[in-house]
Amino acid sequence: MRALLALAGLALVGYGAYGWLDAPGHELTGRLIFAAAALAVHDFLVVPLVLGAGALAIRYVPPVARRPVQAALVVSAALTAVAFPFVIGVGRIADNPSAFPQHYGRGLLVLLAAVWLVAAAWTALRARRARRRS
Known part of the structure; x- marks a missing residue:
């Protein structure tokens, strides 16, 4: 199964590479610049933030709440x-004004609040189960 998934992934990468390389010259340059910028942002911003958040979670979040957090x-x-x-x-x-008709900041805050409420409920359930076992 792993080999089949790897082959399927390689086929998709090949298809994507073909689409990139088949582009006109002026588009290819822009795409390469975009790819380099995305790679730099990922490696120098996203990865350190994720690793730092994970380290802080392991250090400061109690074990019962780690997975939900x-x-x-x-x-x-x-x-x-x-x-x-x-x-x-x-x-x-x-x-x-109809191009962006919603209040996206408020919508994001509502979704984030829902995510963290679910995490809090999950933590409470895990704590309750842990108390029952002990």
Whole structure:
């Protein structure tokens, strides 16, 4: 199964590489610059933040709450990464208010609150089960 998944992944990478290399010359340069910037942001910003958050969670979060907190951190990061361009209004046109008709900052805060409420309930359930066992 692992070999089949690896082959499928390699096939998708090959298809993507073909699509990139098949682009006109001016687009290829822009795509390569974008890929280099994304790689730099990932390696020098995202990875240190994730490792730092994980180290802090291991050090300061009680064992009963570690998994819920780690899961909430991952989901919060993913939600924020997807919502961030909408929150700051990337591509907003001043004379077209219908392009971004929602209050995306408020929506992100509501979703983050829901994620952390679920994490708190999960932690409470884990603590309750741990007390019953002991």
